[in-house]
Structures are given as structure tokens and as C-alpha cells.
Amino acid sequence: MSSNVRGExxxxxxxxxxxxxxxxxxxxxxxxxxxxxxxxxxxxxPAALAWASIxxxxxxxxxxxxxxxxxxALSPLLAAxxxxxxxxxxxxxxVVLTALRQSVAATIVVMVPLALVSASVGGTVRGxxxxxxxxTWVR
Amino acid sequence: MAxxxxxxxxxxxxxxxxxxxxxxxxxxxxxxxASYADYVNWTHFVxxxxxxxxxxxxxxxxxxxxEVLFTAPPVRFGVEIESVQFNVWRGNAHYxxxxxxxxxxxxxxPRDAGAHATLTLYAPIADExxxxxxxxxxxxxxxxxVVRLILxxxxxxxxxxxxxxxxxAWGVKR
Numbered sequence: 422m423s424s425n426v427r428g429e430x431x432x433x434x435x436x437x438x439x440x441x442x443x444x445x446x447x448x449x450x451x452x453x454x455x456x457x458x459x460x461x462x463x464x465x466x467p468a469a470l471a472w473a474s475i476x477x478x479x480x481x482x483x484x485x486x487x488x489x490x491x492x493x494a495l496s497p498l499l500a501a502x503x504x505x506x507x508x509x510x511x512x513x514x515x516v517v518l519t520a521l522r523q524s525v526a527a528t529i530v531v532m533v534p535l536a537l538v539s540a541s542v543g544g545t546v547r548g549x550x551x552x553x554x555x556x557t558w559v560r
Numbered sequence: 561m562a563x564x565x566x567x568x569x570x571x572x573x574x575x576x577x578x579x580x581x582x583x584x585x586x587x588x589x590x591x592x593x594a595s596y597a598d599y600v601n602w603t604h605f606v607x608x609x610x611x612x613x614x615x616x617x618x619x620x621x622x623x624x625x626x627e628v629l630f631t632a633p634p635v636r637f638g639v640e641i642e643s644v645q646f647n648v649w650r651g652n653a654h655y656x657x658x659x660x661x662x663x664x665x666x667x668x669x670p671r672d673a674g675a676h677a678t679l680t681l682y683a684p685i686a687d688e689x690x691x692x693x694x695x696x697x698x699x700x701x702x703x704x705x706v707v708r709l710i711l712x713x714x715x716x717x718x719x720x721x722x723x724x725x726x727x728x729a730w731g732v733k734r
Contacts, residue, residue: 550570
């Protein structure tokens with residue numbers, strides 16, 4: 422039982438960690454939107470797909486929320502790091518602060534709702550596939 | 561058993577979608593990062609300097625001639641010089657603000673090539689500045705080269721600092 426729980430926690434963390442880069446890249450593209458080679462909304466597709474895939478996997482409620490929380494909460498930090506990479510050491514701290522402020526705001530306004538909606542869509546598809554059974558995290 | 565097989569399939573699809581999202585985001589970041597790194601590098605190494613500048617008496621008035629050398633590293637986006645703008649000072653005396661537009665669409669370098677362009681521009685000197693500016697020691701030019709960067713999703717104006725001295729000993733007063 423304990424190993425089951427540990428396995429579930431590890432799987433949840435792994436899913437969250439896998440969804441973290443797409444979320445961070447979406448935020449970085451939002452900050453660096455002048456440099457994006459495509460419309461801005463395209464940058465959010467990988468993140469939405471990642472979260473939908475987590476919902477599709479049909480984890481338990483706690484596991485699902487754990488994965489989403491991990492990817493959403495850490496994405497501003499990773500985005501700020503990505504944005505500051507080309508900066509010189511003297512400018513890096515100012516760039517990180519600005520990027521962090523913008524990405525935290527974008528996380529609250531865009532990423533949290535997007536994560537919840539995407540995971541719900543994934544869960545709904547999973548429930549549809551199961552037909553007889555509702556999504557496992559609803560039980 | 562059927563449910564477990566379905567579960568296994570759905571999980572496999574879920575993992576594939578997650579992997580696809582991961583790869584797509586890495587590819588997207590690589591593209592954005594390349595352009596952004598170019599931009600940061602460009603802003604660090606772009607330089608503009610006055611090669612020669614003179615205030616001249618002309619048959620129909622007086623004018624300033626400025627020759628500017630503009631150098632910049634190679635970038636993936638287009639770079640065009642819009643204008644050269646500067647103030648002329650001698651000590652604390654101000655001898656006017658000059659805005660010299662570059663020829664329309666003057667591209668200093670094609671994409672992926674470093675810029676090394678020399679630009680010679682002219683502007684008339686206003687009547688009230690002629691007397692003071694054209695006589696006496698060299699004056700000082702302080703201003704910017706206004707450059708238009710054609711980024712993937714925006715045209716951005718950037719000012720590159722420009723300083724130099726303005727010679728005043730040439731020309732023939734009519």
C-alpha cells in the first residue's frame with residue numbers, strides 16, 4: 422500500500438516535471454513575444470496539451486492537483502531563468518526580476534485557468550473513453 | 561481485463577502527448593531564444609561613431625555634413641537606419657538639434673551578415689546658429705543613430721549613442 426502511494430506520488434511528480442518545460446516556455450514566449458516566430462497563442466498549445474495529457478492519464482484527484490501545482494508553481498522560475506540566459510551577469514538580476522514579475526502575473530491570469538481547463542478536458546475525454554465509468558478522479 | 565487494456569492504451573497516448581508537448585516547447589524555445597540571443601548580442605556590440613563632421617558655408621547658406629560609421633554584429637533580423645539625430649554644443653552654448661533622415665529603407669546589412677556601413681548626411685544650419693557655430697573652435701556633437709530592428713513580430717526603434725566633434729574651419733563665406 423505504502424509503495425503504491427509512493428509510486429503514485431512519484432508518477433505525479435514526474436508528470437508535473439514533464440509539464441513544467443512547456444508551461445515555462447509559454448511564459449517565456451509571452452515575455453519575449455516580439456521574438457516569437459508564430460502567433461502568441463501557439464506558444465500555449467504545448468502547455469495545454471501537456472496538462473490535457475495529465476488529465477487524460479486519469480490520475481486520482483490529489484495526484485492530478487499535485488502534477489498541476491508542480492508545473493504551474495515552478496513555471497515562472499524556469500521562465501525567468503530561460504529569459505535571463507543570454508543576459509550578461511551585470512544585467513541578469515534585473516532581467517530575472519522583471520521576467521519573474523511578468524511571468525507570475527501571467528501564471529495567475531492565464532496559466533492557472535488554462536491548466537484547470539486543459540486537465541478537465543483531458544479528464545472528460547478519459548471519462549468519455551471509459552464510457553461506463555466517470556473519470557477516475559471524480560470518484 | 562478490457563478496462564485495464566484501455567487504461568494502458570490511454571496512458572500510452574497520454575505519455576505520447578506529453579512527450580510531443582515537451583518536444584514542441586523545446587523547438588519553440590530554441591527559435592525564440594535564437595532571435596532573443598541575437599538581439600541581446602546586437603545591443604551589446606552595436607557601435608556608431610562620427611568619422612568626420614563639418615559645418616560649412618555654402619553658396620546658399622550653411623550646412624552640417626556628418627559621416628557616421630555604423631558597425632553591428634550579424635543577426636537573424638533586419639536592421640535599417642532611420643535617421644541620425646544630434647545636438648550641437650560648444651561649451652554650454654547650444655547650436656541646434658539636427659535630424660538627418662537616412663535614405664528610405666537604408667538597410668545596413670542583410671540578415672545573417674554583420675553591418676559595417678558608412679553614412680554621409682547633410683542638414684542645413686538655421687540662420688540663428690550660423691554666426692556662432694561657423695566661427696571658432698570645434699563644437700561637440702551628442703546624439704543617437706536611430707535604428708529600426710525588424711524583429712519577428714515587431715518593428716522596434718533603438719537608439720545607438722553617437723558622439724564626436726564638429727569641425728568648423730572649412731567652407732567659403734560668400
